[in-house]
Amino acid sequence: MASIRIERLIDCTADRVWDAIRDVGALHTRLVPGFVVDTRLEAGARLVTFGNGMVAREVLVDLDDARRRFAYSVSGEPFQHHHATNEIFDEGDGRCRFVWVADLLPDDLAPMVSGMMDQGADVLKATMEGDGPA
Numbered sequence: 001m002a003s004i005r006i007e008r009l010i011d012c013t014a015d016r017v018w019d020a021i022r023d024v025g026a027l028h029t030r031l032v033p034g035f036v037v038d039t040r041l042e043a044g045a046r047l048v049t050f051g052n053g054m055v056a057r058e059v060l061v062d063l064d065d066a067r068r069r070f071a072y073s074v075s076g077e078p079f080q081h082h083h084a085t086n087e088i089f090d091e092g093d094g095r096c097r098f099v100w101v102a103d104l105l106p107d108d109l110a111p112m113v114s115g116m117m118d119q120g121a122d123v124l125k126a127t128m129e130g131d132g133p134a
Contacts, residue, residue, distance in 0.1 A: 001081070002110035006100045006117045012128040014096035018068045018088045020128065024060060035123040045075075050116070080105040098124060 010017055020030045024046055027036040038049040045059045061071040067087070074082035084102040091097050100117055104110065 002104050002107045002113075004102045004104075004110060004114045004117060006114075006121045008098045008121045008125045009091065010096050010098055010125050010128050011094065012096060013094050014068060014088045014090040017096050017098065017124075017128050018065075021068075021070055021086055021088065022063055022065065024063070024070070031127060032120050032123045033127060035120050052116075078106075078109060 020026070023030055025039050025041045027039045027046075027048060035051055036048055037051050038047075040047040042057075045057055048056050048058055050056070056074045057076060058072045059075055061073055061083070063070050068089070070086045072084055074084075082102065082104045084100065087099045087101075089097040089099065098121065100121060102113060102117060104113060
């Protein structure tokens with residue numbers, strides 16, 4: 001099973017970044033605009049349309065405000081298995097660390113997923129550090 005871990009140090013408070021992450025229906029407006037172009041909520045899930053045209057149905061597994069941890073799973077093709085988490089850690093001085101972990105099968109999807117996660121994390125960092133809508 002492939003396991004991917006992406007981290008970014010963000011010049012923004014943990015509370016502000018967490019508030020944007022926990023707004024699970026607003027990926028395309030508050031967190032990663034352009035990387036995600038549409039988010040539609042369904043019962044227990046969200047349908048995410050990425051800027052590259054890919055669409056994923058993400059099952060919302062857990063949203064833990066105390067730990068600033070969000071867990072989700074992508075259901076369906078091309079994955080046999082996919083589970084991911086986003087966590088925010090307060091680093092002090094108005095900064096935080098964003099950690100995104102994904103475990104998936106088949107392994108050969110790892111380069112594509114890793115590339116998308118890197119791009120998404122870069123957009124998240126730029127959005128949260130800028131004067132964007134978050």
